[in-house]
Amino acid sequence: xxxxxxxADLIRVIDHTVIWYFFALNSCYAVLILLTxxxxxxxxxxxxxxxxxxxxxxxxxxxxxxxxxxxxxxxNIVASVRAQLALRYPHHEVIVINDGSKDGTLARLRREFxxxxxPPAIPRRIPTQRVRGYYRSHVAARLLVIDKENGGKADALNxxxxxxxxPLIVAADADTMxxxxxxxxxxxxxxLGDPVVGAGGTIRVANGCVMRxxxxxxxxFPRNFLGAMQIPEYLRAFLFGRIGWNRLGGNLIVSGAFxxxxxxxxxEIGGYHTGSVVxxxxxxxxxxxxxxxxxxxxSIPLVPDPVAWTEVPADxxxxxxxxxxWHRGLIATMTSHRGALLNPRYGPLGFIHLPFxxxxxMLAPVVELVGYTVTLxxxxxxxxxxxxxxxxxxxxxxxxxxxxxWCVLLEQATFRMYRRQGDFRRLILYTFLEPFGYRQMTVIxxxxxxxxxxxxDVQWGEMRRLGFEPAMSAPTKRxxx
Amino acid sequence: MVSNRLLAIxxxxxxxxxxxxxxxxxxxxxxxxxxxxxxxxxxxxxDEIARRLGTGSVGEDExxxxxxxxxxxxxTRFLRRSSGQRGGPEGDRIAAALxxxxxxxxxxxxxxxxxWWRRFxxxxxLTRLAAPADxxxxxxxxxDSIPAVRLAAASTLARLPSxxxxxxxxxxxxxxxxxxxxxxxEILAYSRTLVVPVLVRKLEQxxxxxxxxxxxxxxxxxxSAELLSYVVPHTDSSSPEVRVAxxxxxxxxxxxxxAAALxxLLRDEEWPVxxxxxxSLGAIGANEAIDDLCQTLCDRVWWxxxxxxxxLRLIGPRGIRALCDFERERDRYGYDMAHYVLKLDDAAxxxxxxGATIDFSGANATAA
Numbered sequence: 023x024x025x026x027x028x029x030a031d032l033i034r035v036i037d038h039t040v041i042w043y044f045f046a047l048n049s050c051y052a053v054l055i056l057l058t059x060x061x062x063x064x065x066x067x068x069x070x071x072x073x074x075x076x077x078x079x080x081x082x083x084x085x086x087x088x089x090x091x092x093x094x095x096x097x098n099i100v101a102s103v104r105a106q107l108a109l110r111y112p113h114h115e116v117i118v119i120n121d122g123s124k125d126g127t128l129a130r131l132r133r134e135f136x137x138x139x140x141p142p143a144i145p146r147r148i149p150t151q152r153v154r155g156y157y158r159s160h161v162a163a164r165l166l167v168i169d170k171e172n173g174g175k176a177d178a179l180n181x182x183x184x185x186x187x188x189p190l191i192v193a194a195d196a197d198t199m200x201x202x203x204x205x206x207x208x209x210x211x212x213x214l215g216d217p218v219v220g221a222g223g224t225i226r227v228a229n230g231c232v233m234r235x236x237x238x239x240x241x242x243f244p245r246n247f248l249g250a251m252q253i254p255e256y257l258r259a260f261l262f263g264r265i266g267w268n269r270l271g272g273n274l275i276v277s278g279a280f281x282x283x284x285x286x287x288x289x290e291i292g293g294y295h296t297g298s299v300v301x302x303x304x305x306x307x308x309x310x311x312x313x314x315x316x317x318x319x320x321s322i323p324l325v326p327d328p329v330a331w332t333e334v335p336a337d338x339x340x341x342x343x344x345x346x347x348w349h350r351g352l353i354a355t356m357t358s359h360r361g362a363l364l365n366p367r368y369g370p371l372g373f374i375h376l377p378f379x380x381x382x383x384m385l386a387p388v389v390e391l392v393g394y395t396v397t398l399x400x401x402x403x404x405x406x407x408x409x410x411x412x413x414x415x416x417x418x419x420x421x422x423x424x425x426x427x428w429c430v431l432l433e434q435a436t437f438r439m440y441r442r443q444g445d446f447r448r449l450i451l452y453t454f455l456e457p458f459g460y461r462q463m464t465v466i467x468x469x470x471x472x473x474x475x476x477x478x479d480v481q482w483g484e485m486r487r488l489g490f491e492p493a494m495s496a497p498t499k500r501x502x503x
Numbered sequence: 504m505v506s507n508r509l510l511a512i513x514x515x516x517x518x519x520x521x522x523x524x525x526x527x528x529x530x531x532x533x534x535x536x537x538x539x540x541x542x543x544x545x546x547x548x549x550d551e552i553a554r555r556l557g558t559g560s561v562g563e564d565e566x567x568x569x570x571x572x573x574x575x576x577x578x579t580r581f582l583r584r585s586s587g588q589r590g591g592p593e594g595d596r597i598a599a600a601l602x603x604x605x606x607x608x609x610x611x612x613x614x615x616x617x618x619w620w621r622r623f624x625x626x627x628x629l630t631r632l633a634a635p636a637d638x639x640x641x642x643x644x645x646x647d648s649i650p651a652v653r654l655a656a657a658s659t660l661a662r663l664p665s666x667x668x669x670x671x672x673x674x675x676x677x678x679x680x681x682x683x684x685x686x687x688x689e690i691l692a693y694s695r696t697l698v699v700p701v702l703v704r705k706l707e708q709x710x711x712x713x714x715x716x717x718x719x720x721x722x723x724x725x726x727s728a729e730l731l732s733y734v735v736p737h738t739d740s741s742s743p744e745v746r747v748a749x750x751x752x753x754x755x756x757x758x759x760x761x762a763a764a765l766x767x768l769l770r771d772e773e774w775p776v777x778x779x780x781x782x783s784l785g786a787i788g789a790n791e792a793i794d795d796l797c798q799t800l801c802d803r804v805w806w807x808x809x810x811x812x813x814x815l816r817l818i819g820p821r822g823i824r825a826l827c828d829f830e831r832e833r834d835r836y837g838y839d840m841a842h843y844v845l846k847l848d849d850a851a852x853x854x855x856x857x858g859a860t861i862d863f864s865g866a867n868a869t870a871a
Binding site for chain 2: 064067
């Protein structure tokens with residue numbers, strides 16, 4: 023057989039493999055969507071029931087410790103802490119962990135909250151970098167500030183975990199704005215009978231929203247192109263990427279920016295892993311493994327209506343770094359937990375979660391790159407036709423559009439976050455724009471992460487943010503009126 | 504092999520689906536607006552029918568017929584809205600009419616629905632409409648798999664004051680998850696006269712520490728004088744959890760007998776018991792315990808020192824003087840705590856006093 027013919031056959035085989043991969047992967051997504059519908063319907067019924075809402079406001083709920091790691095947050099720290107202290111929940115405390123900030127974060131906290139150093143009456147259950155001091159406040163009894171040497175986010179969370187006095191822990195980023203009633207909503211599964219050990223809320227894009235006093239008062243679509251591009255992405259990730267998993271043995275990701283856990287289980291597994299760049303994914307995988315080994319009945323649901331707002335990167339450089347880090351963390355986590363893959367001891371984790379995350383998430387950019395490359399080579403050699411290429415791309419990219427539209431439909435049928443006509447139209451527009459250009463950029467960033475993972479890179483890289491003030495809080499015409 | 508024909512079929516299917524979804528989004532948006540308008544109108548109609556029924560300007564039959572013309576959701580919402588506004592004979596007339604509607608029959612069938620939210624709403628409706636004939640249904644809902652449904656069913660106790668139901672709720676509270684238990688205890692505390700005799704009987708019977716903790720928590724919430732003599736003996740329990748619960752319960756009994764028992768608990772070997780006893784002494788303003796609280800202000804555990812200092816401040820001028828006079832030479836940590844609490848502003852004090860109890864399960868504090 024001549025070499026050209028061999029090459030042509032090879033191209034055809036790879037081309038068909040990639041197409042079937044896309045069919046299989048997107049069919050998995052379609053199954054997740056189908057599973058999302060009853061989940062979302064149930065949560066929507068619960069979220070809109072006034073009687074259940076009244077029940078949730080009772081003092082009977084378990085108290086929560088909100089952990090807030092802070093590093094060089096001098097500008098926003100006071101507003102963030104005030105917002106967390108003002109969350110609507112019967113009993114909660116806020117633990118700010120100053121992770122060796124080089125700016126005046128601690129000084130501002132001391133001044134604004136009249137901090138008072140207390141003796142270190144807290145056992146070190148999980149080893150962390152040296153704690154320099156514990157502070158309580160004369161004006162907010164629910165506030166505890168821990169000042170420690172820099173050790174990264176996971177280390178700071180571990181210090182907070184040791185000091186927390188309540189049975190539930192909410193890990194929240196200091197630059198994330200938790201909606202006022204989000205803790206109440208996040209605790210809802212406790213009234214719905216689930217043996218909850220953790221629960222995740224929904225993260226939404228804060229760019230462009232109208233804000234006052236550290237709270238989003240009106241959700242708006244971002245004016246920045248990159249910010250707007252991430253709206254369909256976040257919607258898809260949370261509305262079907264995670265809710266559907268509630269029915270398949272629980273979620274594998276509870277966002278580090280806003281997630282609830284039972285403290286005792288976190289301590290049992292030794293807290294957060296300091297060597298991970300995606301500590302949120304790593305801790306949930308370890309929780310799954312721990313609870314499976316203990317043969318404990320548990321659930322880690324995603325609850326769609328408790329919302330935390332986060333500022334997403336608005337420039338390509340920062341966005342690229344973020345996506346590269348996320349994917350690098352995914353690769354590292356999947357590699358370090360490969361022993362659980364197809365291991366009957368871990369049930370759905372070994373047979374559903376890990377295979378899906380490895381084949382469907384981790385390797386997806388590699389397959390996508392192979393697909394683009396082989397199609398172009400096949401086209402130039404005349405092995406594949408222009409018609410075939412057109413159909414292939416329309417099917418591959420069309421599937422993405424279809425799935426995102428489904429999510430928009432689910433969102434509009436339930437929570438309807440973007441109620442203004444203009445925002446709704448832009449949401450639809452960006453759903454159609456996302457697969458052209460933006461998606462390919464994310465593929466490149468995710469491919470870069472394989473190199474970083476191979477080198478064992480655990481750096482976060484600089485995350486440039488514009489900040490919430492004043493860019494997103496500029497008065498609107500309506501406010502002025 | 505994947506042919507172009509297959510790809511074309513998939514692409515066409517996708518395009519058709521996209522069009523259908525887009526169409527649905529647009530039509531659904533319009534329909535939603537129409538539905539909202541209709542709901543608002545029907546809500547007004549329900550209010551009007553209820554007003555006429557209440558004043559007696561229309562008969563019950565006429566009212567039932569008018570209610571039957573409304574949507575299911577409208578009446579569910581109306582009942583929720585009106586229950587806090589209309590009571591007495593007027594409320595009874597409306598409830599009687601509602602019980603004869605088609606909506607009510609449908610609601611009763613929802614008590615056995617597959618969907619938990621339907622069972623929950625049916626149980627909630629029972630809290631506003633239940634009659635003695637519904638007792639069996641309430642008992643059935645009380646053993647539902649969803650805690651929220653059980654809690655809604657338990658809330659009917661205010662409308663159906665039955666000792667059997669109170670007993671069943673107390674049983675649920677004793678075995679339930681802490682969140683559910685706390686909710687059930689709150690519900691029971693609203694029906695004091697009915698619950699106290701049941702509780703007295705249960706406190707007399709030997710039972711497990713877990714169950715006893717629930718009973719003592721309820722006794723503390725009810726804080727009825729006749730319960731004191733049944734709570735105090737449990738301060739001598741061999742289980743630290745029970746002693747913590749007994750110390751917590753006594754915060755509702757400003758009585759010399761309670762103060763004496765709590766002072767004894769200040770010398771308990773378990774720090775959570777000492778911390779809880781100190782907090783309760785502050786809550787009942789036990790002047791006679793000032794010297795004991797000054798002693799526990801030197802405790803080796805931070806939480807005990809904190810609770811003792813807060814208790815002294817809560818006791819009033821004599822307690823505050825004791826805090827001011829506490830000498831550094833006596834105990835440096837106690838001195839620091841006294842001054843920390845003296846400097847707390849009123850809002851911070853309120854947060855400490857009204858805040859959640861410490862989670863003792865993890866034995867969170869150790870020696871300073």
